[in-house]
Amino acid sequence: MGSSKDSSARAIVENLGGPGNITSMTHCATRLRFELGDVSKINEDKIDKVPGVLGVVHQGDNRYQVICGGGVESMYTAIKHLPEMKGAGAVATKSDADVKAEARSKARGKYAWLDNFFEYLSDSFRPILGVLLGASLIIAIAAVLDGLNIVDFRADDKSATWVFVDAMWRSVFYFLPIMVAYNAAKKLRVDPWLGAAIMAALMTPEFMSLQDTERFSDTARTVNEELGTEAFTANIFGLPMQLNDYGGQVFVPLIMVAILAVVYHGLKKVFPENVQMVFVPFISMLIMIPLTAFLIGPLGIWLGNGIGSGLAWMNSNAPFVFAILIPMLYPFLVPLGLHWPLNALMLVNIQTLGYDFIQGPMGAWNFACFGATAGVLVLSMRDHDTQMRQTATGALAAGLFGGISEPSLYGIHLRFKRIYPRMLLGCFAGGLTIAILSAPYGGVTTNAFVFTSLITTVVFKPIWVYAISIAVAFFVAMFAIILTDYRTPEQKAEAEAARAAALDDEPRDNTPHAAASGSDSTPAEASGDPGTNTEAVAPAAAAAGTGGAATAVATKPVQVQAPVAGEVVNLADAGDAVFASGALGDGVGIKPTSSTVVAPVSGTLMTVAKTGHAFGIKTDDGVEVLVHVGIDTVKMAGEGFDVQVSKKQHVEAGDVLAEVDFDKVKEAGYPTTTLMTITNTKKLTKVSPVVGISVHAGDTVIEVQP
Numbered sequence: 001m002g003s004s005k006d007s008s009a010r011a012i013v014e015n016l017g018g019p020g021n022i023t024s025m026t027h028c029a030t031r032l033r034f035e036l037g038d039v040s041k042i043n044e045d046k047i048d049k050v051p052g053v054l055g056v057v058h059q060g061d062n063r064y065q066v067i068c069g070g071g072v073e074s075m076y077t078a079i080k081h082l083p084e085m086k087g088a089g090a091v092a093t094k095s096d097a098d099v100k101a102e103a104r105s106k107a108r109g110k111y112a113w114l115d116n117f118f119e120y121l122s123d124s125f126r127p128i129l130g131v132l133l134g135a136s137l138i139i140a141i142a143a144v145l146d147g148l149n150i151v152d153f154r155a156d157d158k159s160a161t162w163v164f165v166d167a168m169w170r171s172v173f174y175f176l177p178i179m180v181a182y183n184a185a186k187k188l189r190v191d192p193w194l195g196a197a198i199m200a201a202l203m204t205p206e207f208m209s210l211q212d213t214e215r216f217s218d219t220a221r222t223v224n225e226e227l228g229t230e231a232f233t234a235n236i237f238g239l240p241m242q243l244n245d246y247g248g249q250v251f252v253p254l255i256m257v258a259i260l261a262v263v264y265h266g267l268k269k270v271f272p273e274n275v276q277m278v279f280v281p282f283i284s285m286l287i288m289i290p291l292t293a294f295l296i297g298p299l300g301i302w303l304g305n306g307i308g309s310g311l312a313w314m315n316s317n318a319p320f321v322f323a324i325l326i327p328m329l330y331p332f333l334v335p336l337g338l339h340w341p342l343n344a345l346m347l348v349n350i351q352t353l354g355y356d357f358i359q360g361p362m363g364a365w366n367f368a369c370f371g372a373t374a375g376v377l378v379l380s381m382r383d384h385d386t387q388m389r390q391t392a393t394g395a396l397a398a399g400l401f402g403g404i405s406e407p408s409l410y411g412i413h414l415r416f417k418r419i420y421p422r423m424l425l426g427c428f429a430g431g432l433t434i435a436i437l438s439a440p441y442g443g444v445t446t447n448a449f450v451f452t453s454l455i456t457t458v459v460f461k462p463i464w465v466y467a468i469s470i471a472v473a474f475f476v477a478m479f480a481i482i483l484t485d486y487r488t489p490e491q492k493a494e495a496e497a498a499r500a501a502a503l504d505d506e507p508r509d510n511t512p513h514a515a516a517s518g519s520d521s522t523p524a525e526a527s528g529d530p531g532t533n534t535e536a537v538a539p540a541a542a543a544a545g546t547g548g549a550a551t552a553v554a555t556k557p558v559q560v561q562a563p564v565a566g567e568v569v570n571l572a573d574a575g576d577a578v579f580a581s582g583a584l585g586d587g588v589g590i591k592p593t594s595s596t597v598v599a600p601v602s603g604t605l606m607t608v609a610k611t612g613h614a615f616g617i618k619t620d621d622g623v624e625v626l627v628h629v630g631i632d633t634v635k636m637a638g639e640g641f642d643v644q645v646s647k648k649q650h651v652e653a654g655d656v657l658a659e660v661d662f663d664k665v666k667e668a669g670y671p672t673t674t675l676m677t678i679t680n681t682k683k684l685t686k687v688s689p690v691v692g693i694s695v696h697a698g699d700t701v702i703e704v705q706p
Helices: 003-015 044-048 069-080 096-105 112-147 160-174 176-187 192-201 205-209 251-270 273-317 319-336 340-352 359-382 386-402 406-411 419-437 455-459 463-484 489-503 523-527 534-544 577-581 662-667
Strands: 022-027 031-036 055-059 063-067 220-224 229-236 239-243 558-561 566-570 587-592 596-598 603-608 614-618 624-629 641-643 656-660 674-678 686-689 700-705
Touching: 003 044, 003 069, 022 069, 031 069, 044 055, 055 577, 112 160, 112 176, 112 251, 112 455, 160 176, 176 192, 176 251, 192 251, 192 273, 239 273, 251 273, 273 319, 319 340, 319 359, 319 419, 359 386, 359 406, 359 419, 359 463, 386 406, 419 463, 455 463, 587 686, 587 700, 624 656, 674 700
Parallel strands: none
Antiparallel strands: 022 031, 031 063, 055 063, 220 229, 229 239, 558 700, 566 587, 587 674, 596 656, 603 614, 614 624, 624 674, 641 656, 686 700
């Protein structure tokens, strides 16, 4: 990259207010597109004089465009590699973390305490997702071996080897309360080891031995007939203490740490800093261990059992509602981090009931999510969209084999608004299938907490019901995406544009005729597609004519005809700022009165927009003509445009380029004015537009002297 390009890049940055004023930067086919912190810092006059800059456009409150024509990509690269731009907002594309934060911000509203509550839940579980996934896969492998009759994992007389295998996954679920307490305490700025130690006190052999009714005569045993569980009560300090097995519990540590935080921070205010290390943990343990054992622990158990019983009642008495409700809720809960209460209930169900009935319907949501991703993958392969193919492949692998939905959600689904309605079809279909097929069995259940993936399918009963249901969810969502696309017409045009730009190996120069378009805010513009984007049309035509006037050897004037019948107006009155600026060359606007668009000159079609809204023609004399039908019509994605020609085709003046339904253009809310410019005006001797007249297609409206 030459020093002149670096110098221009540096000048652009400096006159935009410096790197610190650039929030983000990207580019389309001919424009650098900036988001700025303070637009008052722009020195527009100096930017306009930078070599390689063809013009500037202020767009919106903080968005600014610098037109560089065909040299935009090299200018963009030069700016990115400036030392001072390191760490600056050089790319506008959102990361998955950005999308996640944006989605979760939607859950924030009037009640800060509610926001904090869900953050507390999420941050208490999120750090242990890895070990939960690892344990669930060990369970899945054990279930496969059990299904193949290699070993009976349900037998009471398993060998020491297989008992040890049980310990490998049970360690995570049994000691889950300690892990949750550690994370929750850390979230609330409490010594995390203190939170873990308090919870661990209720899981020691000594605490568990209090349930020995033979050893302790004042320990009483009671049975919960509804849940089929038993509970013990011991006499401690003359007070009744309910003894529970806290292994796998999650509500208890969550409640305990919330109260511990109040005690802990209160004690830190009481004791001097030099003795806090000794007395704050000591007194916290003296207060919180008995409080948890006598009150918080039983309360957490009661809360979990109560909610679990309520859901169990719904699952038994309204199975259709339950089976459909769960998969339809999850797509909205997961992005906002609100799904943790249900996940916690799954663990409670397994601990108290010995099985869980939520994960089965939840599997319908997960596989609908993965099916939507598969649909995106199919379309990206068809469209040769390398970037989306890579994203979808990784997300699909994480989903199908790990049961992880986040790569799909944040990497794809939340970026394209059309995906969710189609994914919900899969959720509904899968939930309905479970509801119908599992009715005789009381629902789909599992006795293990797992991430719903292909590998863990074997832990669900009846397995055939679950397998059919997730397959229905997967394929309904996948085909819904394939048949109707996951992109809006604008996003599809953008994707096609990016692909065409990447495949376009024609040389480009950095001359004024390479500037383009007036559709400032179309998504397609950002892609840089010569066949779809209005501003890409001129560069494509210019690329084929490198050398511009050097090839224009004819001495007689070239008559450029009206491409459509109508009233001829000045570009300044046509309604498009960029065309009016002259960055695309001199020309005219025509307010059409007919629907047929014809070639204004004889020559080669260097560019034909797939949407039919723009055509670039280069004459044998080296004159480059851009015909742009309507303003912002790229957003119509070809609707109402019947293209009659193709790229590289030779046309004669008067040949039909397209039939346009201008009534549809008007209904869509876009101006119908057809713009025509000579994109290499500055390399020609003279360009003389004729305006203020009514013309038929074929009448001369511009005279060009090469």
